[in-house]
Amino acid sequence: MSPYLTQTLTTGTRLELRGPIGGWFVWRAEQTEPVQLVAGGSGIVPLIAMIRARERSRSTAPFRLLYSVREPGAVLYSEELRALAGSDDGVRIDFAYTRVAPEDSPRPPHRIDAALIEQAAWPANTSPTCYVCGPTPFVEAVAGFLTTAGHRADAVRTERFGAMGEQR
């Protein structure tokens, strides 16, 4: 779908939109438990929607976002995320830069691994609901780290956008 949108679709193309469809990879304002978001590349898109829904509903559910991205220039929603990180709004944001990290990064470039999950993600005993979105290999790896860290499999919700997606 994304290649179609970026490469084929042109100004004036007529579109018919349906949806939103599918109720599984969804955060609802009634949820009060901690929320762990893990994004790989453009997998941030549905997760930023959850962060915005949290703001709109004035929810105080504590959120954490762990965002894996190639380099600082590839960060989507960077202004919005910077504003969130600088506020005291209950959303903690950690980045995992996989190729180039900024100079003030606490970590050298590294993919998400079990150690980073332990540092940055909610511990399993806080019973968060986890939402993981990214390329299929990324989602498989992160879901594995989370369940290994003790998170219940049915508390780890995943959305994959395929193996041919961007590199994490």
Added chain:
Amino acid sequence: MSMPTDDYLDGNAAAGMMSEIFAADVTVAEAQCAHCGITKRFAEAHVYLQAPGLVARCAGCGSVLLRVVRAGGRAYIDARGMTQLAFEMPERG
């Protein structure tokens, strides 16, 4: 039978196609695999779209749960791979 590869999506990707057929949201329904017996949300199934239709496989054992093919103005559904697909429904009354 072709073997599953790692180039799959998940049950969320089937939501649009299934919503054209079923009134309820299939992705949140609980599907029991007829092969290994595990029950998971349909959204967690591994979905392959690079096929003549849609193939959903069990995230636990890889067996085919569901096949959907649209051809000649019809939708064909083979759900032999599931012993049960359970939906939350309000009580009638």
